[in-house]
Amino acid sequence: MRLTRLAVATVLTLPLGVTTASAGPGPDPLPISVTTVLPAPALALPDPREAFPLVPDTVIVASGPAATVAGQLATAFRPATGFALPVVPDAQPGAITVRLTGGDSAEGYRLDIGDDGVELSADRAAGLFYGVQTLRQLLPPEIDAATPQDRDWVIPGGHIVDAPRFAYRGAMLDLARHFHTPDEIRRYIDQISRFKVNHLHLHLADDQGWRIQIDSRPRLTAVGGAPGTGVRGIGGGYLTKDDYRTLVAYAADRHVTIVPEIDMPGHVNAAQVAYPELTCDGVAPRPRTDIRVGYSSLCIGTDATRRFVTDVVRELAAMTPGPYLHIGGDEAHSTAHADYLAFEEWLLPLVAEYGKIPFGWQEIAQTPAARDAVVQYWNHEGDPGPTVASGAQVVLSPADKTYLDMQYDLLTPGGLHWAGTIEVDEAYDWDPAGLLHGVPEDRVLGVEAPLWSETLTDLADIEFQAFPRLPAIAELGWSPRATHDWESFRARLGAYGPRWKQQNVRFYESPQIHWS
Numbered sequence: 001m002r003l004t005r006l007a008v009a010t011v012l013t014l015p016l017g018v019t020t021a022s023a024g025p026g027p028d029p030l031p032i033s034v035t036t037v038l039p040a041p042a043l044a045l046p047d048p049r050e051a052f053p054l055v056p057d058t059v060i061v062a063s064g065p066a067a068t069v070a071g072q073l074a075t076a077f078r079p080a081t082g083f084a085l086p087v088v089p090d091a092q093p094g095a096i097t098v099r100l101t102g103g104d105s106a107e108g109y110r111l112d113i114g115d116d117g118v119e120l121s122a123d124r125a126a127g128l129f130y131g132v133q134t135l136r137q138l139l140p141p142e143i144d145a146a147t148p149q150d151r152d153w154v155i156p157g158g159h160i161v162d163a164p165r166f167a168y169r170g171a172m173l174d175l176a177r178h179f180h181t182p183d184e185i186r187r188y189i190d191q192i193s194r195f196k197v198n199h200l201h202l203h204l205a206d207d208q209g210w211r212i213q214i215d216s217r218p219r220l221t222a223v224g225g226a227p228g229t230g231v232r233g234i235g236g237g238y239l240t241k242d243d244y245r246t247l248v249a250y251a252a253d254r255h256v257t258i259v260p261e262i263d264m265p266g267h268v269n270a271a272q273v274a275y276p277e278l279t280c281d282g283v284a285p286r287p288r289t290d291i292r293v294g295y296s297s298l299c300i301g302t303d304a305t306r307r308f309v310t311d312v313v314r315e316l317a318a319m320t321p322g323p324y325l326h327i328g329g330d331e332a333h334s335t336a337h338a339d340y341l342a343f344e345e346w347l348l349p350l351v352a353e354y355g356k357i358p359f360g361w362q363e364i365a366q367t368p369a370a371r372d373a374v375v376q377y378w379n380h381e382g383d384p385g386p387t388v389a390s391g392a393q394v395v396l397s398p399a400d401k402t403y404l405d406m407q408y409d410l411l412t413p414g415g416l417h418w419a420g421t422i423e424v425d426e427a428y429d430w431d432p433a434g435l436l437h438g439v440p441e442d443r444v445l446g447v448e449a450p451l452w453s454e455t456l457t458d459l460a461d462i463e464f465q466a467f468p469r470l471p472a473i474a475e476l477g478w479s480p481r482a483t484h485d486w487e488s489f490r491a492r493l494g495a496y497g498p499r500w501k502q503q504n505v506r507f508y509e510s511p512q513i514h515w516s
């Protein structure tokens, strides 16, 4: 059951000292420094005596696998600077050096910036990629311009030693309620990866539509992805297997892992319209374009259901290189409780048989099989604590903090408010380690910011709901708790606004923030 506005009011208590009033006239814009990066680095030491000027003959030194990330750095800086920025193998003074080091940090990096050069080092390519995202923020917003800008390019001096607090930093897009095209998804990946978000969860099927090609079940997309499938009958469309593979590769280049979700045993009306044998009476339900939840259920225990689910899991696992396969499991209000438990006890090991780690919304924590799964917490009704004690890891998506489709306030043109309205401070002011009783920090795999699409149709809608709250969730996932500071975050966010403007990213100009 979705939380009512009233129920939420009892659990939304802001920590003392949080400013909710509008910001008023602001301070001078923050000068760019190693301390102004979003998300906050673990350690950032500015050195105001030093700075590195990027000039027409600057070269990037890198070899082996580091050259790939160096190429991404050059590609990011060439259009606005107009400089050649060649990637060369031999060390030289006055260069930007990008190199892999010998340790075992999966995502950490180090950045040393002085008059005589910039050195970016990391143990793995992912760390180098995150160092590049940091470097982009150390140049002025015009660095994202598509054509050469007539200005100086100076990287402020200092040192950063950085690594994430949590391994999983996610965003989710709902393609079922409104389909979003591969181009829109790519553009979202571009934006989220700038904040070191490393997973994109795609909600690929729900009552209103089915958005991923499954060869053994062609009617899923022929019917469930047809024009008019979506909320209010707007949209339609689906990802072919080629689209999906191309997206997975595009995301991987940006160190983002795709987590595909097929929601079961509820949220299956579109599948049942296409394959009526998935209902208990064999009668196809009517297609749905409204936003109600909880009315559909697979018929549990039948051969038809088992064959269908096995086909879908097998094909989805085969096309997904990432470790996770999300099987939904939420809001199965039309599935008898015993059936729900039996279904999950069968399904979660099936996902493992096909080589994937099962991932599901918190309701799956009711079954012992969830001890080997990732449990995604989303509302205050369930207690995944006991399941976590027996082995599961948790991804935290509390709806009243992280659901990017919630309105900022009741005047926000799109979005819903069943979990409350979420201004930027509410998205930021919580601690993933302290959220769930009985779930210690080492069982928290990370955080995820879902974006449901009931009211969102195009990329501008997506961006407006996501920004500026997505960076708040990204910072909770990346930055050590010791850096957590609303005033600092709010100042850095305000300084980021011109970057979104430069990139034509639509964002909500929250009155809580002094936008530069």
Ligand code: ACM
Residues within 6 Å of the ligand: 330, 331, 361, 378
């Ligand atoms: C959910 O919001 N039903 C996971």
